[in-house]
Amino acid sequence: MSAASTAEAPAFVAKTKTGRITDFVDARVGGSGILREFGRKVFPDHWSFMFGEVALYSFVILLLSGTFLTFFFDPSMAETHYAGSYVPLKNVEMSVAYSSSLNISFDIRGGLFMRQVHHWAALLFVASIAVHMLRVFFTGAFRKPREMNWVVGSVLLILAMAAGFTGYSLPDDLLSGNGLRIIDGVIKSIPVVGTYISFFLFGGEFPGTAVIGRLYMLHILLVPALILLMIVLHLFMVVVHKHTQYPGPGRNDGNVVGYPLGPVYAAKAGGFFFIVFGVIALMAAFFTINPIWNYGPYDPSPVSAGTQPDWYIGFVDGALRLMPGVIGDFHFEYVVFGYTLTLNVLLPALVPAGILFTVMFMYPWIEAWVTKDTREHHVLDRPRNAPTRTAIGVAGFVWYCVMWAAAGSDLIATHFHVSLNDVTYWLRALFFIGPVIAFVVAKRVALALQRKDREIALHGRETGRIVRLPHGEFIEVHAPLDEYKRYKLVGFESPAPLPAVPNEHGIVTRKEKRRAFLSKWFFEDRVAPATPAELEAAHGHHGHPAVGSAEENKSLSH
Amino acid sequence: MKALSQKRRHPLAVIALLLMGLLVTGGLYAVATTVNEAKASTTSYSASDTAEGEKLFEANCATCHGMGASGTQDGPSLVGVGAAAVDFQVGTGRMPMQMNGPQAYKKPAQFNEEQTHQLSGYVASLGAGPAIPEEHLLDEKGDAAAGGELFRVNCAMCHNAAAAGGALTRGKFAPALADVSGKHIYEAMVTGPQNMPVFSDANVSPEGKRDIITFLKQIESNGSPGGADLGSLGPVAEGLFVWIAGLGVIIGFTIWLTSRTS
Numbered sequence: 088m089s090a091a092s093t094a095e096a097p098a099f100v101a102k103t104k105t106g107r108i109t110d111f112v113d114a115r116v117g118g119s120g121i122l123r124e125f126g127r128k129v130f131p132d133h134w135s136f137m138f139g140e141v142a143l144y145s146f147v148i149l150l151l152s153g154t155f156l157t158f159f160f161d162p163s164m165a166e167t168h169y170a171g172s173y174v175p176l177k178n179v180e181m182s183v184a185y186s187s188s189l190n191i192s193f194d195i196r197g198g199l200f201m202r203q204v205h206h207w208a209a210l211l212f213v214a215s216i217a218v219h220m221l222r223v224f225f226t227g228a229f230r231k232p233r234e235m236n237w238v239v240g241s242v243l244l245i246l247a248m249a250a251g252f253t254g255y256s257l258p259d260d261l262l263s264g265n266g267l268r269i270i271d272g273v274i275k276s277i278p279v280v281g282t283y284i285s286f287f288l289f290g291g292e293f294p295g296t297a298v299i300g301r302l303y304m305l306h307i308l309l310v311p312a313l314i315l316l317m318i319v320l321h322l323f324m325v326v327v328h329k330h331t332q333y334p335g336p337g338r339n340d341g342n343v344v345g346y347p348l349g350p351v352y353a354a355k356a357g358g359f360f361f362i363v364f365g366v367i368a369l370m371a372a373f374f375t376i377n378p379i380w381n382y383g384p385y386d387p388s389p390v391s392a393g394t395q396p397d398w399y400i401g402f403v404d405g406a407l408r409l410m411p412g413v414i415g416d417f418h419f420e421y422v423v424f425g426y427t428l429t430l431n432v433l434l435p436a437l438v439p440a441g442i443l444f445t446v447m448f449m450y451p452w453i454e455a456w457v458t459k460d461t462r463e464h465h466v467l468d469r470p471r472n473a474p475t476r477t478a479i480g481v482a483g484f485v486w487y488c489v490m491w492a493a494a495g496s497d498l499i500a501t502h503f504h505v506s507l508n509d510v511t512y513w514l515r516a517l518f519f520i521g522p523v524i525a526f527v528v529a530k531r532v533a534l535a536l537q538r539k540d541r542e543i544a545l546h547g548r549e550t551g552r553i554v555r556l557p558h559g560e561f562i563e564v565h566a567p568l569d570e571y572k573r574y575k576l577v578g579f580e581s582p583a584p585l586p587a588v589p590n591e592h593g594i595v596t597r598k599e600k601r602r603a604f605l606s607k608w609f610f611e612d613r614v615a616p617a618t619p620a621e622l623e624a625a626h627g628h629h630g631h632p633a634v635g636s637a638e639e640n641k642s643l644s645h
Numbered sequence: 646m647k648a649l650s651q652k653r654r655h656p657l658a659v660i661a662l663l664l665m666g667l668l669v670t671g672g673l674y675a676v677a678t679t680v681n682e683a684k685a686s687t688t689s690y691s692a693s694d695t696a697e698g699e700k701l702f703e704a705n706c707a708t709c710h711g712m713g714a715s716g717t718q719d720g721p722s723l724v725g726v727g728a729a730a731v732d733f734q735v736g737t738g739r740m741p742m743q744m745n746g747p748q749a750y751k752k753p754a755q756f757n758e759e760q761t762h763q764l765s766g767y768v769a770s771l772g773a774g775p776a777i778p779e780e781h782l783l784d785e786k787g788d789a790a791a792g793g794e795l796f797r798v799n800c801a802m803c804h805n806a807a808a809a810g811g812a813l814t815r816g817k818f819a820p821a822l823a824d825v826s827g828k829h830i831y832e833a834m835v836t837g838p839q840n841m842p843v844f845s846d847a848n849v850s851p852e853g854k855r856d857i858i859t860f861l862k863q864i865e866s867n868g869s870p871g872g873a874d875l876g877s878l879g880p881v882a883e884g885l886f887v888w889i890a891g892l893g894v895i896i897g898f899t900i901w902l903t904s905r906t907s
Contacts, residue, residue, distance in 0.1 A: 134899035141895055175789045175863050192870070199871055210887040211895075218892065261797065261806055262879065355902055362898050370891055375871030376883050381807035381864070383797045391801040392811025392819065398884025495881040497812035506747070506816035 126349030131332040135226075138219035140356060144363040145212035146314065149250075152205040153307065159195050161187040162257065162303035164296045173380050181259075181384030184299045188258035188379055203371035209254060210376075211367060213247045213399040220244065224450070224480050226467035228331045230460070234451040236324040241447050243317045246310060248399050253306035255397055259299055262377070264385030265394045268293065269404070276432035278423075294387065331467050336574045340465045395494055403440055405493030409515050410435035439490060446483065457605045459585055471540070472579040474533035475609045481529035482522035489517045530612065537614035543568065544576040544617045545625040567626070577616045584610045690728075690766030698767025701760055705741055714771055726836065727774020728765035733832035735761045737825075739839075747816035748839050775835040782855045783827040789863045792856030795849060800857070803841075807877035808861055813840055823865050827858040 101107045113119050130136070163183040169176045171186070172193050191198035220240060223229055229237035252270075256263045271293045275281045290297030329343050338344045346352045370376075382391065396404050410431050413419070419431035446453075454476065455461070470477040492499065493514045500507035547565035555561050568576070587595045587603035617625075652658065690698075702714065709720030716722030723730070734740035735756055739749040756764065765777065797806060803819035805811045810821035817840045822830065834854055837843035849857070875882040 132903045132905070134896065134903045137899040137902070141899075175793050175860055175867070177790045179790050179794060203871055206883075207887065207891070210883065211891050214887055214892055215895075261801075359898070359902060362902075363895065366891065366894050366898075370887075371872075373872045374886060375869050375874050377880075378807070378869065378871055378874065378877070380870070381877060383793060383806060386797070389797040389801055389806075391797070391806035392803050393805045393809065393879045393881070395880045397880045398887070401880075401884065498878060498881050500812040500816070501810060501818050504816070506814075507812045508815050 122349070126347060126353075128326065128329075128348045129343045129345045130330050130348060130352050131343060131345035133333055135222045136330070137359065138215045138222060140359060141215035141363055142212055142219060143318065144360045145208045145215060145367070146318070147360070148208040148364055148367055149205060149212060150311065152201050152208060153311075155197075155201045156191060156205055157307060159187060159191045159198065160184070160257070160303075162300045164259065164294075164299050176380065176383070179384060182299070184257065184259040185379070185384045188260070192380065200371055203374075203376050204367055205254075206376045207370045207374075208367050209251050210398060211363075213244075213251055216240075216244050216247055217399075220447075221480070221484070225470040225477060226331070226333075227464065227473055227476065228467055229451045230464040231451075231455065232328055232463050233324070233331075234455075236321060236328065237451050238448060239317055239321050239324065241444070243314065243321065245444070246314045246317060250306065250310040250314060251397055251399055253302045253310060255400075256302050257299060257306060258377075258379045259385050260379040261382040261385050261389060261391055262379070262394060264294065264387070265390055266396050266400075267298065268387070269396075269407070272432055273407075273436040276429045276436065278428055278433075279426055294385065329465065331465055334466050334469065334575065334578050336571050336578075338466055340463060343465070393497060398491075401494035402443075402487055402490040403436060405490035405496075405514075406435035406439045407432070408496055409490070409493045409511065409518055411515075439486075443483065443487065457602060457609055458582060459602075459606075460582075468579065469575075471533040471536040472581070474530045474537070474612065477533050478526045478530035482526040485525035486518070486522040489514055489521050493518075534612055534614055540576040541614055541617050544573055545621060573622075577622070579616055581613050581615045582610050583613065690762075690769065694763045694766035695770045697760075698763035698765070698770075701756070701764050702767050705755075706764075709742075714768060723768050723771065725772035725774045726768060728769035728777050729775040729832040730836040730838065731765040731768045732761060732777050733829050733836060733838055735764055737829055748818065751820065775832070778828060778831040778835075778851075778854075782831060782851050783858060784855070785827060785859045785862045787852065787856035787859035789856070789860045791853070792858070792860030795853050796857050796860055799844065799849060805877070805879075807874075808864065809877040822861055825861075827862065830854075830858050830861065 099110065101110045161183050165183045166180055167183050167186050168178050169181055169186050169189060170178070171190050173189055176189065188202075191202055193199070223237065223240070252266075256267050271285055271289065274285045274288065277284065285293065288298065288301070289295040290301075330345070332338050332343055332345065335344070383389075395401060410419075412431055419429070419434070421428045421430070468476075470480075493511070496510045496514065497507060499505070499510050547567040550564045550566045552564045553561055554564055584607040585603065586606075587599045589595045590599065655661075702710075703712065706714070706720075706723075709717060710723050711717040711720070714723035731740075734749075736754060738752040738754040741755055742749045743752055754761070768774075769776070796804075796808075800808075803811050803813065804822055805819075808822035811819050813819060819841070831854055832838075833841060834844040834849065834857075835846075844854070869877075875886055
């Protein structure tokens with residue numbers, strides 16, 4: 088609107104007082120424009136799309152409950168004698184940090200509830216991020232144009248783990264102190280610089296008197312700020328890219344089918360916040376988490392049985408537990424130029440996590456390189472329709488779960504009455520062969536499901552109704568699918584392997600050969616969707632001319 | 646105790662100490678030579694107790710532990726294990742052993758109190774060993790905080806800081822300590838059953854043991870201030886719970902929210 092036209096047009100005056108206030112604000116911040124734009128933003132409806140929201144809401148709850156906790160928590164490592172109301176620790180020497188955590192639990196109204204809300208929300212935060220990432224991976228939502236957002240999401244996962252770990256250590260109880268000691272050991276195992284980093288971090292020899300205060304600053308300032316920044320970037324990109332959608336009739340890479348944000352989706356999302364809050368509050372009210380009073384104050388000498396990190400660090404702990412100290416006569420500790428190299432700490436602590444995160448960050452580019460696919464994708468893949476990707480994901484997931492299970496090896500042993508040693512041996516074997524088995528099985532299952540889909544698309548659904556024909560033959564009647572259901576079964580792409588092609592100089596480079604090899608590995612086993620011609624032939628054969636003309640099928644199968 | 650320590654510089658203290666030393670050595674010698682008279686216990690066993698105990702032993706225990714409890718290939722000698730060991734093993738049902746394995750499981754006791762008493766009397770009569778603890782050590786009126794510290798330093802590495810139990814190597818384990826009587830806890834500390842080390846009175850004084858029992862009973866009767874304790878198993882149980890129950894409920898809600906009325 089130009090200045091001239093504003094001057095000519097009679098100024099709009101709202102009828103009610105509320106209207107006038109709203110108009111005043113709107114004229115200054117342009118709210119209606121933003122609302123109009125956002126209110127029309129369309130979100131597809133599917134339950135698996137909501138885990139990102141769960142993570143976001145958990146984070147909001149973490150900020151709120153965390154702020155409450157900062158009012159009463161004192162990160163000092165100065166020594167004190169407990170004078171609160173929990174009798175079994177009366178007058179025990181402890182740090183001020185632990186004492187104030189106990190006071191939050193026992194002497195501050197609602198303190199224990201808030202602590203438990205904070206901790207359960209933290210576990211749920213990371214868990215929902217993990218499930219969200221699995222959904223994105225298995226449906227191929229990381230493909231162009233969302234590769235960058237996948238990276239931002241991966242960074243968010245790491246930041247969430249960092250936030251969790253720094254928070255886990257703050258109460259300065261025995262459990263968290265043991266965890267910190269393990270981290271100290273891992274840091275010290277880094278060649279050459281490890282001991283220097285450890286001394287820098289702890290302000291001297293472990294445990295020192297500085298580390299809780301430092302972790303506190305990271306936990307309440309730096310890490311949440313970075314998470315917020317990443318969330319803003321993440322959501323900004325979601326708005327720019329628009330949401331992905333599952334394949335279905337009328338859905339393509341050029342549209343988004345769903346509900347607009349306003350009013351239905353906004354109401355749903357707002358209500359969902361309170362549902363998540365309610366679930367966390369119920370868990371916090373009825374189930375104890377991190378009972379620090381059981382563990383006692385940190386003291387470097389005792390180590391409790393059943394000492395584990397929170398679940399999201401568990402896979403690293405599990406890898407450490409799986410690592411043998413020696414294999415026969417072969418040992419993993421060397422002295423090189425006067426420096427001790429402890430591979431039996433360094434390897435398990437850093438290598439599996441390193442591989443996992445590297446593959447996670449790189450995967451969108453790896454797949455794009457193999458497939459040479461530079462198109463934009465807004466319609467998702469059903470996991471079965473990308474068998475090799477699904478198999479890679481399942482293999483990685485199983486690998487992670489083996490390490491994860493290893494973190495609870497002692498509890499597996501006690502609760503199933505088996506030998507701890509045997510649990511370890513089995514998990515060591517599964518660490519190597521588990522992902523291979525998982526890959527093969529997942530790929531075969533995906534291909535089998537595709538074949539089943541194809542079968543159903545071509546011949547219809549088995550009704551279980553047996554009919555005897557006049558000449559004595561028995562047949563089962565297959566009911567044809569309706570067009571909408573059939574679209575789901577035939578509307579996907581099944582790329583064939585791309586052979587190596589020479590570059591502009593007419594040379595097939597070694598890299599291109601590797602790509603062609605991987606492409607073959609990816610797409611060699613494939614089940615093509617039923618083509619319109621096949622559909623027509625199949626339906627013609629069964630004598631169902633009414634099912635759909637060839638023309639209709641053609642439009643459905645793309 | 647206090648009176649004793651105040652008078653430790655008394656001129657006669659040296660003589661008293663010397664006398665005590667002689668008595669102890671002599672006493673121990675006497676105990677070692679005359680096994681049948683040895684009783685380091687305040688619980689008294691009558692001759693009929695011992696005789697009845699011997700009959701019970703021969704009928705139920707001698708298969709593995711041998712006649713006269715001298716041990717066989719299948720079971721150790723019980724000479725000198727003391728009444729406390731028998732009272733613990735038989736009283737908690739670990740003996741007679743259910744089956745051979747890395748560790749004897751706790752089960753309903755096979756013998757009643759009187760029979761257990763008789764068996765203890767018989768084994769105690771074979772050689773001196775730890776006696777059944779006196780009542781005042783089991784009154785659960787010690788210092789719970791001091792007991793907690795002793796527990797964390799000496800016991801928590803196997804039994805878990807919340808006494809929820811833990812795994813040992815090759816199928817062995819440290820059991821959870823809830824619902825274990827103070828007497829059995831004390832006896833376990835002085836006799837070191839199964840894979841447990843012995844915590845002699847030089848390691849942990851009788852008062853220290855009383856404090857530990859006080860601590861364990863207090864955390865047991867306190868319950869869990871924060872709600873259901875999920876077995877006091879720490880972060881593994883919490884992680885399982887958030888994945889299965891927490892996320893499970895939330896997935897239910899997401900399906901409800903995105904379902905369409907059709």
